[in-house]
Amino acid sequence: MDTNTIKYSLRKYKLYVIFGPIFKSIEVIFELFTPFVIRYIIDEGISAGLENNYLRIIVPGIILVLMCLLSFGFTFVCQYLSSVCSQGFGTDLRNRIYKKIATLSSLDLEKIGKGNLLTLISNDTNRLQLGIANLIRLAIRAPLLVVGSLIMSIFISIEAFLILFIAVIIIAIPIILIFYFSSRQILKVQESIDKVSSLSNDDLAGARVIRAFNKEEYEINKFKKLSNQYYKDAKVNQTLNALVNPITYLVLNTAAIFVVYLGRDNIFANVPLSAGSLTALIQYLNQITTALIVTFNVVIVLTKAQSSRERVNDFFKIVPSIQDGSITNKDIEYDENELVKFENVSFKYSDSEKNVVNNLDFSIKKGEKIGIIGGTGAGKTTIIKLLERFFDVTSGKILFKGHDIKDFNIKTLREQISLVSQKTSIFNGTIKENVLMGKDDISDEEVVEALKEADAYSFVFKYEDNINHEIVESGKNLSGGQKQRITIARALIKKSDLLILDDSTSALDFLTDKKIRETIASKKDLTTIIISQRATSLKECNKILVMDKGHIVNIGTHEELLKNSPIYKEIYESQVNTHG
Ligand SMILES: Nc1ncnc2c1ncn2[C@@H]1O[C@H](COP(=O)(O)OP(=O)(O)OP(=O)(O)O)[C@@H](O)[C@H]1O
């Protein structure tokens, strides 16, 4: 069974979906009888003078109050059921979407777009939630009230029914017309607000990049255009909305006059309708009008929910481009000379014209410290993305502990690798939580130890609340270097087989950088890949890969490379000269 569907999320709440409308229907019955009781009070009580008013006014009055209380009770239960159901459903769906996102590769996510993902979790889920709440509360109630009111009028008299029927038609035509136009408009508004929120989400996510590339003007214009479209669509919609109430009351009152006119000089029969019957009919007319408006609103809400439903279902249908492997064992026997092995690996991003990395061939021994150096865009980070299986190789093979990484369960593979990525990711929460990232079998002492190793404790211990210090807005109150050190501590505490530092010390001063490198060098068993633009940071590595335009151009130790690699020599000398 596919657990990734909206239907599946709703199955859990089957009983709510059945019993909610039942309770609401019972409430409708009370509502339908109310005009009847009022009719009795008017015709038998008030019109009959003051005799017997106990039986004819007070008793039915009490009945009216009781009916009111009961109907309140049933409504309350229905509202409760629908709230629990729709909120539960929404939370469930959001979790499911989130879970699905986790199965998708970076490539898949890039294709969908961050803005669209946020729209799925927020707008679309909210709309579905609202749709379900409406379905339970109103979808049965409103039509039932219309049909019920018409049927009840038959019990007054056939003529009363005919009069009410004509009045309903007088009311229904303009309401249908207004809703026909406004529903189309509402969907248009919906589309434009989706576009606006999707674009602004993307822009917020990439704000720094936009600024870095001087694309502000282009993005601002794009946003302005969408935003103006939204403004225009919304304006028409608001105008139509503003018309709904006055027009409805105009036709309702006109129809009421018709009821009184037709009923008083009963044109269908000789006997005029009583004052009580007329009052009851006008009340039914009121109920029907409200119900009609509600019905159309429900239709609009459901139409919106339907388009969200399609989007959510389409999202669930996406087949992850990276398929999970079956190896879940981390302690496998392997040749320690080849913890990692790249065999003729080439890779091309879906939107790039040629390969970003070409024929990569190298292996890493257990415990080795490997450096990767090369100009920006050389393909260094791409190597890591391939090793962690954020993307799959285009050709060639990557082996980890002797197995093709495609054969590993992705979670198992990633558990064995600690990555401090180039882009530091700090989350809202305490420093401790940021270091632990969900691990719960680690003591505070170990957290402090990892922070010390990453040279982060020097600023953490200054906080009064120490490692429980709250980081706000994804690290806005931390410097770039402080963030880097926290992410290094996070990687160290993970205790995996392979540690990767992707330009992770770029924001650190030379001394701190050195201190961290020494700590790592002292961990003899910890295999480490250090990517850096600074040759000095890689000097002590057992092996350095020099990359240029997607190729490994040289491999060797610092000394060897100084002799054999013109590119390395050039990088080193330019840096030593500027620093020295
Ligand atoms: N998601 C992507 N889609 C398309 N092309 C990409 C993507 N990510 C990177 N590239 C391209 O791949 C090439 C290699 O990028 P990569 O990030 O591996 O470089 P790098 O060596 O890590 O550079 P830096 O030192 O600046 O971090 C670059 O030309 C880059 O433009």
Ligand SMILES: [Mg+2]
């Ligand atoms: Mg990089």
